[in-house]
Amino acid sequence: MDAVTIYDIADKAKVSIATVSRAFNNSSRVSARTRDRILGIAQELGYQPHASARSLAKRKSNLVSAIIPMLTSYFFLEVLHGVQEKISESEYDLLVYSAPRMENVDGMLENGLNRGRSAGALLFSSPLNPERIKRLEQYSNPVVLVDLYHEKFDSVATDNEQGGYLAASHLLEKGYRRIGLLAANLDSVPSQQRMNGYCRAHREWDIALDERLVVSTDDDQFHGFTEEAGYALMSSLLDKDVAIDSVFAVSDIQALGARRAIEDRGMAVPGDIALVGFDDIMISRYVELTTLRQPMNEMGRMAAELLLERLRGNEKPVMHKILAPTLVERTSSGSRRTGTDLSKSSHNI
Amino acid sequence: MDAVTIYDIADKAKVSIATVSRAFNNSSRVSARTRDRILGIAQELGYQPHASARSLAKRKSNLVSAIIPMLTSYFFLEVLHGVQEKISESEYDLLVYSAPRMENVDGMLENGLNRGRSAGALLFSSPLNPERIKRLEQYSNPVVLVDLYHEKFDSVATDNEQGGYLAASHLLEKGYRRIGLLAANLDSVPSQQRMNGYCRAHREWDIALDERLVVSTDDDQFHGFTEEAGYALMSSLLDKDVAIDSVFAVSDIQALGARRAIEDRGMAVPGDIALVGFDDIMISRYVELTTLRQPMNEMGRMAAELLLERLRGNEKPVMHKILAPTLVERTSSGSRRTGTDLSKSSHNI
DNA sequence: GTGAAAGCGCTAACAT
């Protein structure tokens, strides 16, 4: 029992394969009658068009690749979901590449950017070294970067620097002056940017930065965006025995680990140490973590929309969409203090 | 600047395209020397094999479709992750279909089971009506069902009935006698099965089932596996003004909604009403929800492994893998009572 | 070990 092709349908309908093809691509050059007849016979025979043959002949794939190094995290799930929503409204299907380690990105690029594989690609949160950039440039189809920036490619990302700035400012406004910073792997650009924002806030408040308050991880798994890394980082910070009254973790998942580390030492959040995260993953709502919300779903939708635009042939210059993070204040950053109390009272533990 | 094909390589290497093809498929019928030469030239020219042309000629796709109606939930993310892990070790890539509503399943089947599109498919948690079964049967490639059962197809699923049984038994052992049941949409088979387990536990304990304690939703979105549905269901249960001392929600996400409903009425978990969920999603650990853990990652890995087996040509009879859920006891189901206190003391609110 | 040639199932000129 071999698969049924347009030849079978053509035979049975007493027409040529070209007509069958036309019927399926609803070309205006088939009479309604024959089209209906053909479609009927196809139905009857259980015909299924052959995707590969189709894209080969059309010189165009109807797949879009999403390359996501860390799909384990809720953040990416939400973004992906936004992507799905948009893509599923289109003629395209979504091919998802994901892997637990950053090194695998190259392998994924290799496959996902295969010629004839997909019509375009979305690349998530991967550090762009020259080799990867070269590969992206060789790829003749449109690429949109998500949670990532490079001048040569369309992108959509959160304003991470501003987010870091808002996080630190929030704590400063509340009167905290010894704000620890839990960064991720130093290779992570978003982490760096959030850190820059943290520094800017300190400059604006004219508060000297104590480098001992800033810690980062060597962990490569998910670039250190893990609960374990957060726990380890917070622990190392507490071990230093340097005064500290609050902490900004560059991601919620790390903040969760940090909170555990704090509580494991018999201290409380926010009583002893106030805590602010970044992302606003689902859990944060339940554990009352103050954080900077990234519009995840929106990011996904916008990225997909940008890509679809390019696939429709839009030749506009490279576009960069920067979305603003918003402060979501919950109890982990301490009870709200009276608005204008900017006294530099210290909050040491 | 047209894409480079094997013809270009053949020209430059002064060999036929057949030899180039052999070189890439590391056939034993090319001399090591010419192969190396060809590979070198290919590298130099930036050659990329054309995926569609390849699968067309080979009569075999290297894609595997995963059809997931509700990828929004953490449960599916974890399962998908297990799938990814296995799949990425193989020669296949993963095509992901997902949509927010159950109705969309048919559209996804239409695309995902396209001939020539994928070499096999994983179908998640979708009610199987005769039409869908017919479509699966027409599909000439292997299919593995996940979180789903049908005699004709390979499957991997949790023992939901047993899970429901364990959940209810756990509460009964603790002395609760008025156990509310928050089901999902009645079309959901897992929900039904968990309910059956709940009933069996009551029979074994010889406790009459009070039907007023059992509520289900009409919600179709995600089959009622949402926080909102949990909230609404719990509220309706409390409105009934029927004695109740504990609740088994057929999913953690619903349990979260239920907890909110309980707390919104000024009652506490587990003080006034004990709570047990199902799944063990990530949040549950943080909010101390007692639940029945499904081995999500494992399910994904096993499903992918089963599919890969079939793709390797394994012709063994249909296989069904049933995984056991495990009780994860946290504080939401009340403090542990002394083991053998089976007195039928009532725990009314 | 290598080449010639015939497809894989479809689309898209070009005819009629």
Added chain:
DNA sequence: ATGTTAGCGCTTTCAC
């Protein structure tokens, strides 16, 4: 409105 035919880029007999 329909048919003929030449590909799309690759794999795979079958010769040599």
